[in-house]
Amino acid sequence: MTFLVPCELNTARLHLRMFVEKDWEALCSIFSDPECVKYTRGKPEADWETWRRLASYLGHWSLRGYGPYAVIEKSSHLLIGVVGLWYPGDWLEPEIKWSLMRTAWGQGFATESAAAIKNMTAEQLKWHRLISLIRSDNEPSKAVAKRIGGIYEKTIPFRDGLADIFVYNVNQ
Numbered sequence: 001m002t003f004l005v006p007c008e009l010n011t012a013r014l015h016l017r018m019f020v021e022k023d024w025e026a027l028c029s030i031f032s033d034p035e036c037v038k039y040t041r042g043k044p045e046a047d048w049e050t051w052r053r054l055a056s057y058l059g060h061w062s063l064r065g066y067g068p069y070a071v072i073e074k075s076s077h078l079l080i081g082v083v084g085l086w087y088p089g090d091w092l093e094p095e096i097k098w099s100l101m102r103t104a105w106g107q108g109f110a111t112e113s114a115a116a117i118k119n120m121t122a123e124q125l126k127w128h129r130l131i132s133l134i135r136s137d138n139e140p141s142k143a144v145a146k147r148i149g150g151i152y153e154k155t156i157p158f159r160d161g162l163a164d165i166f167v168y169n170v171n172q
Contacts, residue, residue, distance in 0.1 A: 001061075001062060002065065003061065003065050003066065004064075004065035004066050004124065004125060005065070005066045005085070005120060005121075005124045005125065006120065006124070008069075009069065009116050009117075009120055011112050011113065011115075011116045012112070013073065013074055013075070013109070013112060014071055014072065014073060014074060014109060014112060014113050014116075015072040015074055016069035016070070016071055016072070016083065016084075016113060016116065016117075017069055017070055017072065018058070018061060018067075018069065018070070019054055019057050019058055019068070019069075019070045020070075021054075023054065023070050023079055024047075024050065024051060024054050026078070026079035026101075027050050027053065027054055027079075027082075028045075028047050028050045029101060030081065030082075030099065030100070030101045031044065031045040031049070031050045031053060032044045032045055032046075032047070032050070033101070033102055035102055036099065036100075036101060036102055038138075039134070039135040039137070039138035039141065040099065040135075042160070056088075057082070060086070060087075060088070064085075064087060066084070066085045066125070067084055067085060067086070068082045068083065068084035068085070068086060068097060069082070069083055069084045069113075069117075070082065071083050071100065071104075071109065071113050073104070073109070080100055080101050080103070080104040080109060081098065081099055081100035081101055081104060081109065081110075081113075082097070082098065082099045082100075083096075083097065083098040083099075083110070083113040083114055083116075083117055084096070084097060084117055085097075085117060085121065085130075091133075092131065092133070092165070093129070093130075093131055094127065094130055094131070095130065095131050095132055095133055096114050096117050096118060096121075096130050096131075096132050096148075096168065097132070098110045098113060098114050098141070098144065105140070110141075110144045111144050111147045111148060114144060114145075114148050115147075115148045118130065118148055118149070118168055118170060121170050122170045122171055127170050128169065128170055128171055129167060129168065129169065129170060130167075130168045130170055131153075131165050131166060131167055131168070132145045132150055132165075132166045132168075133158065133163045133164075133165055134163060134164050134165075134166060135158075135161060135162070135163055135164075136155055136161070136162040136163060136164050137161075142164065142166070145166035146166070148168065149168055149169070150166030150167065150168050151166065151167050151168075151169075152164055152165075152166055153165045153166065153167045
């Protein structure tokens with residue numbers, strides 16, 4: 001299989017890598033937490049649903065040549081979340097996505113990992129534009145988007161609510 005981007009990235013505190021089967025348990029703890037899914041799915045996932053999510057992450061890599069990474073905190077070696085490029089068939093355009101377990105919130109991990117994805121996209125893919133599609137009431141994620149250079153573009157109807165589109169000029 002040929003990938004368009006590296007399968008692993010490193011930041012000062014984080015190791016980003018493709019998902020593997022053993023990551024399922026850690027993902028279950030993230031996506032079964034009502035606070036972690038409040039602005040995405042809106043309700044906790046059953047373990048079987050998270051298994052499908054894991055399979056979709058790996059399938060995204062197979063179909064697109066890029067996808068979400070497992071975020072591993074270097075000091076603890078624990079999987080603390082998901083970050084990466086996301087562009088399923090019904091999406092507007094390629095997105096930087098992130099989702100962290102609650103114990104990792106407020107420590108700059110989302111900003112650090114999302115900035116690494118933005119930089120990697122500029123270097124490897126030479127794209128000029130990425131978005132983040134963020135529920136309008138998700139202030140913490142909007143703050144992350146702004147910290148990595150995201151500029152609010154517009155609000156659109158999305159699934160069961162409204163979403164704000166933040167745009168990144170990847171080459172800046």
